[in-house]
Amino acid sequence: MEHKVALSFSGGKDSCLALYYLQKKNVKVECLLTTVWTEEMKTFAHNEHIEQIRKQADALALPLHTIETDFSTYEEKFVLKLREVKDKYGLDGIAYGDIYLEGHRIWGEGIAEKAGLEAFYPLWRDENQAKELLKDFVRLGFKAEIIKVNNQLPKAWVGRSIDELFIKDITQLQSVCPLGESGEYHTRVYDGPNFTYSLY
Known part of the structure; x- marks a missing residue:
């Protein structure tokens, strides 16, 4: 059975490598998800303007969906967007580029569960x-x-x-x-x- 997932995407090395690993397995990445500050429209961790991420998504030939949020609504809006793309693409999972920080994995799995999805961690290592x-x-x-x-x-x-x-x-x-x-x-x-x- 082929899994269909969205990928949490920052535009950095981890998310691009995670995408590559997923595409080499029996996993179909339907879209990319990027969180941005509502006012600045820049990504949370990298502080990249969303237009830069759109250019990467175009080069990767994948649709991009943004989650416009702030710290107080981050989790709520992430789950809402996951439910939206789940219905749009018939997803069964959300993938992340986390590698070994257990706290990040626990958070991601919790978000996936709230959206009725499975969490995938293609880069997970010691x-x-x-x-x-x-x-x-x-x-x-x-x-x-x-x-x-x-x-x-x-x-x-x-x-x-x-x-x-x-x-x-x-x-x-x-x-x-x-x-x-x-x-x-x-x-x-x-x-x-x-x-x-x-x-x-």
Whole structure:
């Protein structure tokens, strides 16, 4: 049986890699879901304007649905949008790009349950496998750049490409996840094996 899912999509490396893994399995991704601040129309974690995400969705040949919200209504509006796209596409699941943070998984599974859907986590790994997942991202031919860092990484890293040199540099840092799972850095993906054309 082929599963039909929506993918929670930020435009970064994790969600693009999750999409690739889903598409290689017996899972049909019907649409992308992106949460944005109601007033600014920018994404929650990455602070990307929604038009940038639309360009990525077009290059990935998938419809994009936005969830316009704020902190106080985040969960409520997420569930409402999930129910809406569930009916529109006949979905049985929602997929996320989370990797090993148990709290994120518990939240995502709870949201899925409220919408009557199954939660899928195609990237789920042990924390010590994060480097291998990042290496897979590069090996597959994805192209991404860093657009945001926290205080654990040099500000000069904004604009860096995710490549072999980056993997070498970030794995030398102590207490930093190579994949930035705790928000150490965020990325914009502009090309890859599931893109129909490059955005640059």
